Amino acid sequence: MLRRLALASLIFLLTATGAYADAHVSPDEAAAIVNYPYVFVDVQTGRDTFLQLSNASDTAVDVFCVYEDTTGTCANAAQSCFENADCPNPGTPQSVCFPGFNLRDFRIGLTAGQPIGWLASAGLTSLPLPGGSVPGVGGQFRGALRCVVIDAAGVPTEANVLEGVATVERFQASPTTQIDVGKYNAIGIQAIAGTGNGDSFLVVGGGVGEYSGCPNVTTFNHFFDGVLDPVVGDGHIHPGLVLLPCTVDYANQVPAQVLVQYLVFNEFEQRLGTSKLFGAQQVGLLSAINQAIYDINVQGTLTGQTRLLPLQSGVLALAFEQNDATAGQGGTFTADFAVQQMGTRQQGDLIVLPPIQ
Amino acid sequence: MTGGDATHFKFLGGRGLRLLLLAVLAAPVAAQNGPSTSRPGSILFFPQLLVDADHETVVRVTNTSNSMRLASCFYVSGDTLQETGFDLVLTKQQPTHWLVSTGRQVDPTDRLCSRVNGECGDAGLDPGLVPAMQPSFRGELVCVQTDESGFPSPGNSLTGEVTVRDTASGDSATYTALAVQGNPDTFISAPVLQLNASDLLPNGDYAACPQTLVLTHLAAGAADPLAGPGSTVQTELTLVSCSQDFANRELTAVTVGFDVTNEFEQKLSASIQFTDWLSASLTDISGVFGVALAGSASLRTQITPLPGGPGVLAVAREVHAVGAAAPVTASAAANLHIQGSRADIGASDVISLPSAF
Numbered sequence: 001m002l003r004r005l006a007l008a009s010l011i012f013l014l015t016a017t018g019a020y021a022d023a024h025v026s027p028d029e030a031a032a033i034v035n036y037p038y039v040f041v042d043v044q045t046g047r048d049t050f051l052q053l054s055n056a057s058d059t060a061v062d063v064f065c066v067y068e069d070t071t072g073t074c075a076n077a078a079q080s081c082f083e084n085a086d087c088p089n090p091g092t093p094q095s096v097c098f099p100g101f102n103l104r105d106f107r108i109g110l111t112a113g114q115p116i117g118w119l120a121s122a123g124l125t126s127l128p129l130p131g132g133s134v135p136g137v138g139g140q141f142r143g144a145l146r147c148v149v150i151d152a153a154g155v156p157t158e159a160n161v162l163e164g165v166a167t168v169e170r171f172q173a174s175p176t177t178q179i180d181v182g183k184y185n186a187i188g189i190q191a192i193a194g195t196g197n198g199d200s201f202l203v204v205g206g207g208v209g210e211y212s213g214c215p216n217v218t219t220f221n222h223f224f225d226g227v228l229d230p231v232v233g234d235g236h237i238h239p240g241l242v243l244l245p246c247t248v249d250y251a252n253q254v255p256a257q258v259l260v261q262y263l264v265f266n267e268f269e270q271r272l273g274t275s276k277l278f279g280a281q282q283v284g285l286l287s288a289i290n291q292a293i294y295d296i297n298v299q300g301t302l303t304g305q306t307r308l309l310p311l312q313s314g315v316l317a318l319a320f321e322q323n324d325a326t327a328g329q330g331g332t333f334t335a336d337f338a339v340q341q342m343g344t345r346q347q348g349d350l351i352v353l354p355p356i357q
Numbered sequence: 358m359t360g361g362d363a364t365h366f367k368f369l370g371g372r373g374l375r376l377l378l379l380a381v382l383a384a385p386v387a388a389q390n391g392p393s394t395s396r397p398g399s400i401l402f403f404p405q406l407l408v409d410a411d412h413e414t415v416v417r418v419t420n421t422s423n424s425m426r427l428a429s430c431f432y433v434s435g436d437t438l439q440e441t442g443f444d445l446v447l448t449k450q451q452p453t454h455w456l457v458s459t460g461r462q463v464d465p466t467d468r469l470c471s472r473v474n475g476e477c478g479d480a481g482l483d484p485g486l487v488p489a490m491q492p493s494f495r496g497e498l499v500c501v502q503t504d505e506s507g508f509p510s511p512g513n514s515l516t517g518e519v520t521v522r523d524t525a526s527g528d529s530a531t532y533t534a535l536a537v538q539g540n541p542d543t544f545i546s547a548p549v550l551q552l553n554a555s556d557l558l559p560n561g562d563y564a565a566c567p568q569t570l571v572l573t574h575l576a577a578g579a580a581d582p583l584a585g586p587g588s589t590v591q592t593e594l595t596l597v598s599c600s601q602d603f604a605n606r607e608l609t610a611v612t613v614g615f616d617v618t619n620e621f622e623q624k625l626s627a628s629i630q631f632t633d634w635l636s637a638s639l640t641d642i643s644g645v646f647g648v649a650l651a652g653s654a655s656l657r658t659q660i661t662p663l664p665g666g667p668g669v670l671a672v673a674r675e676v677h678a679v680g681a682a683a684p685v686t687a688s689a690a691a692n693l694h695i696q697g698s699r700a701d702i703g704a705s706d707v708i709s710l711p712s713a714f
Contacts, residue, residue: 026395028695030571050582052573054657056696113618115573117655119582128620128653163657163694165573169583171679179584180528181677183689185394219397221419221452221518228475230456231413231522236472265450267481300469301481305419305452321520323529335531338394338692340516342421 024190025212025316027338030056031188032157033202033211033351034164036145037244037318038184038283038336039067041121042082043139046178050167052117053147055110057161064154064356065147066250067104067137070281072097082142083284101255101280107150107356108132120145144244144281146351148202149191154356155198158191158210168336182336187316189214189246200355204246205314206348214246214314214349215341219307222319224266224296225287229323238322241289241306243282246314246349255280256313263308264293267301285322307342314345391555391567391695392670397421398536399511400550400563400708403498403519404672405532405595405636405690406432406457408490414457415520416498418484418534420447422514428500429507429710431603432457432488435496435634440603442711445484445500453484460489497597497634501550501710502539509550509710511539511563521674521690532672532690539563548712552599552668553705555698566599566668566706568697570660574673576619576648577640581677588679592646595636596660599668599706608632612663617645620653628663659696668699668706 024031039049055061071080074087074097081087081097089095109131110116116134118124123136137143149159164186172178195210205213222239229235245256260282261275274290276282286294286306293299308317320336392402406414420426425448432441447453455461456478463483470477500517504510517534540554543562554561574592581588598609615627627643629635639646648654662669673691678684699705 024395026393028391028393028395028692030694030696046583048583052655054571054573056571056694111622113624113657114620114622115618115655115657116620117575117582129622163571163573165691167582167675167689169581169677171581171583173584173679177679177685179581179588179677179679179685179687181675181687181689183675183691185692185694219419219421219516221417221454221516224470226472227470228472229527230415230475230478231524232527233475235527265452267451267453269448269451269482271450297471300471300477302470302478303417303452303454303481305421305450307421307450321529321531323522323527333526333528333687335520335529335689337518337531337690338533340397340421340533340536341395342397 027185027187030163032149032191033189034162034186036186038242041141046172047170049120052165054115054163060111062150064150069102069143072099158196160190178331182334184336200353202351204349213344216343218317220319220339224299225294227296235324240285240320242318244316249352251352251354258313259311261309265305266299314349392535392537394533394692397516399502399539400537401500401517402535404597408458408494413522417454417518419452419516423449426514430500455487461487509545530688530690548710550708555700558700565698565700567695571694572658576651577646579648579654592639593674596669596671601708604709604711616659618657
């Protein structure tokens with residue numbers, strides 16, 4: 001009897017492992033949770049984000065979304081900020097931008113196969129077909145957007161049907177016309193069939209997960225900071241990175257705190273390392289993580305590979321690069337691109353939803 | 358083995374243990390369910406490279422493993438369909454790069470890069486001789502991970518990125534190479550790669566191409582959401598066949614169908630035929646993508662290869678233009694979403710490498 005029980009348990013374990021491997025965290029496939037790691041609006045500098053969300057299924061779905069606003073507040077003035085340099089007296093110890101964590105949620109319905117799109121600043125007063133509305137985030141916003149598939153009762157479901165795309169833009173009409181666009185796919189976290197318990201605690205990975213686990217190691221290839229543009233020749237390239245924790249507590253409005261370890265390889269296979277702590281979201285150039293190890297004067301080769309290992313929570317990442325070419329229209333050109341994942345975190349992550357109306 | 362382990366296995370008995378070991382050994386390493394931008398792979402597809410008077414392309418390839426890795430790469434001209442092959446050797450964790458127009462020379466005395474020295478394009482461990490594709494080139498690049506004898510080796514170590522630059526304006530668009538994961542447990546005895554694996558059929562050699570690609574985009578000629586009237590957005594779609602015959606250059610005829618859904622859930626369709634590689638604006642492919650016919654700005658287009666034909670992979674490049682006479686432009690590259698696996702419907706693709714002689 002015991003022998004049969006043990007064998008049955010192990011076969012179940014193998015089967016369960018197979019089911020786990022079928023779900024993915026990926027920007028390539030429709031999923032039950034989609035994460036837009038970077039949404040940016042600053043009307044003063046002509047920046048906004050065009051968000052697109054599609055229902056990949058043949059049936060209508062309900063979707064619950066949360067904007068996470070990480071726009072900060074200056075320590076030395078009552079004003080909003082994105083970086084320390086945005087505050088009065090930049091460079092002084094008092095000029096510190098404390099990151100915020102404010103939430104704004106909404107619920108919409110998408111019909112079969114329906115795509116919708118909206119500017120983050122303005123939202124959508126009403127969807128093209130009856131399905132609710134999307135609030136605008138206003139004229140100054142930096143943060144993220146996550147959307148979860150739910151049923152009519154507001155219970156999270158296992159339907160891997162959401163596809164997201166974001167276009168981050170900068171446009172100024174005068175004194176000279178300038179436009180810059182970067183585009184990325186939202187990162188999907190697929191539900192694992194047969195594991196959802198319908199509560200507001202969404203378990204992401206960790207062996208007992210209802211959703212596929214976040215990556216263990218994230219890796220991407222990038223230029224080193226300050227390299228002379230190898231194509232245009234008269235500007236420099238500045239690589240950057242956006243990180244969003246996989247763990248987030250919307251019910252109590254508590255962001256995660258994540259220490260991330262970085263290993264950086266140049267084209268000579270030489271390795272340097274660093275680490276950095278962040279909270280609700282990390283947005284910035286690689287040189288802001290550690291100026292020395294990402295500097296072209298230190299590394300000596302055009303490109304490098306960064307491998308990052310998060311500790312307390314998994315992370316979802318998006319890479320970008322800025323070219324400050326002075327030719328043509330001038331200004332900065334930005335390109336966003338997907339990063340690669342290696343392995344899945346052993347520890348699970350948790351997304352805690354608030355009560356959904 | 359601990360005493361506890363011994364007792365545990367004793368419950369299984371001899372036959373149970375053998376069954377378990379058989380199950381564990383036979384269980385293949387699950388591959389991503391199709392080509393992915395989020396996992397290292399054994400085959401890299403770079404669908405769109407562009408070199409002409411106004412454009413340059415930078416290719417980046419990284420070995421993400423802790424051992425030396427080799428790859429056989431093939432440029433394929435989209436105009437002549439002629440291939441140009443070369444080999445890469447990457448030490449552990451080594452990133453490398455080259456400009457398509459200049460390639461990469463083997464010279465251990467290359468000068469190091471700095472903020473003021475741009476004559477350093479080949480600094481780093483030379484990955485091998487990469488041919489210069491001059492004076493113009495538009496087409497694709499495919500890299501296959503190999504062993505020392507040149508045979509395919511499904512080690513899933515390679516990642517890649519491509520940046521297409523506008524040499525006049527400095528504008529850039531970056532996308533992540535589509536990585537096809539191999540089954541590390543498979544033994545490949547001929548230079549022929551079968552793309553026939555999926556999550557449901559994990560015993561194949563390499564992940565099969567998707568049943569359907571999904572492009573989330575703006576209607577051709579629609580106004581830029583931020584710039585408004587007087588601006589336009591056009592999307593250029595590049596499609597490549599998943600079946601590639603680098604040994605005999607037998608060309609592959611491809612037919613794909615387009616199913617377009619607008620924000621009102623209205624559907625339109627179109628189709629196109631091509632040989633091996635196609636790069637065209639949506640306007641040139643069909644009028645159904647045009648803003649006048651499509652009926653809404655945001656569209657979701659499913660791209661499905663004809664049954665019986667080869668699978669396809671794709672990238673898109675979106676060009677935003679402001680002004681009529683001398684428009685100011687910016688572009689962004691986008692990877693598409695994927696749906697399903699061709700392996701699950703009994704379809705597969707084949708990549709044939711040239712034999713050593």
